Amino acid sequence: MKIPTAFAALLVMAGVAVMLGSYPIGIGDIFADAEDPLLRVIVLELRLPRILLAVLSGAAMGLSGVILQSLTRNPLAAPGLVGVEAGASVTVLIAMILWPSALAMELYPLAAMAGGLAVALLIAGLAWSVGGTPLRLLLVGVGISAMLAAVADLLITYGRIEAVESALLWLAGSLHRAGWDNARSQLLWLMLSGGPALLLHRHFDLFLLGEAVARSRGLHVAGFRNGVLLASVMLTASAVANVGTMSFIGLLAPHAARLLVGERHAVLLPMAALLGGGIVLLGDTLGRTLFAPLQIPAGLLIAGIGAPYLLFLLSRKGGLR
Known part of the structure; x- marks a missing residue:
């Protein structure tokens, strides 16, 4: 019952987001003046694709977070x-700053996926080459992330100013470039990578029981691990390519979902997707309406919530173990 409720709440949020903005629109105006050219442009060309992209990218990051956890x-x-x-973000930054004309925007998700997959394989190889643990995976990931952050800073420091301005806004997690092309691209990647992950919910439950138990129940552990890791990379890369970096969605959405529905992946995965979409939609709606016409990137608002929550988790868990 909680999944339909969350879906209904997301629809309500989307409806409110359509009406809010620097040009407020009443629900009655949408139906009464449906042929108004200005209204059609605002609703159909500006707000609806932005809302859809926010929901789809948030869902992708929420699913990716559950998979990695x-x-x-x-x-x-x-x-x-x-x-x-x-x-994924450094790969897109290279395309945006060094070779902006060499890669069409529609191919950004593929470029981001290549970069994300390369880093994921590197981290997995370094962490598991000597019988690594989940803690080792996290520590190696943090180290590689720091190195890539330095590369990103280098690109931003010495890149052309016009390209850097756009890249900085994108890095903050902004939907200012949202359009139907982005929304269709995000929907495609979500279906290709998130759909199979949702169907494997029983495999996730088995995997959490331990590799020995999972193998005894017939699960091909290595194949499952590699397959869902690829799905996580695809989900993350597509979201990064379309809306930039919103690091804490993959942390916030799974935990909020567990508080609501528990650990069973049959309901945890779709709930995390719905909550991830809702968080990004809420962040974007607040960002473009609180100080309209000034727009605050959704990623900045989400980070303001996510960082204190991460500190709370660390204090509650007694640190990384």
Whole structure:
């Protein structure tokens, strides 16, 4: 019952987001003046694709967070903490700043996926080459992320000013470039990578029981681990390519979902997707309406919530273990 309730709440939030903005629109105006050209542009070309992209990208990051936390059996794992997001974002930054005309925007998700996958494989190889643990995976991820952050800073420092301005806004987690092309791209990648992850909910439950138990129940552990890691990279990379970096969605959404529905992945995965979409939509709606016409990137508002929550988790868990 909680999944339909969360879905209904997300629809209500989307409806409110359509009406709010620097040009407020009443629900009656949408139906009474449906042929008004200005109204059609605002609703159909500006707000609806932005709302849809916020929901889809948030859902992708929420699912990615659940996958990584289940793989590492660590509640603090998230795409932003294990290097996947950093690899994807640096790849897109290179395309945006060094070779802006060499890669079409529609191909940014593929470029981000290549970078995210390369970093994920590097981290997995370094962490598991000597019988690594989930803690080792996190620590290696943090180290690689720091190195990639230095590369990003170098690109921003010495890049062309016009390209850097756009890149900085994108890095903050902004939906200012949202359009139907981005929304369709995000929907495609969400279906390709999130759909199979949702169908594997029983495999996730088995994996959490331990590798020995999972093998005894017929689960091919290595194949499952590699497959869902690839799905997580695809989800993260597509979201990063379309809306930039919003590191804490992959941490916030899974924990909020566990508080509501528990650990069963049949309901945890879709709930995390719905909550992730809701968090990004809320952050974007507040960012573009609180100080309209000035727009605050959604990623900044989400980070303001996510950072204190991470500190709370660390204090409650007694640190990383």
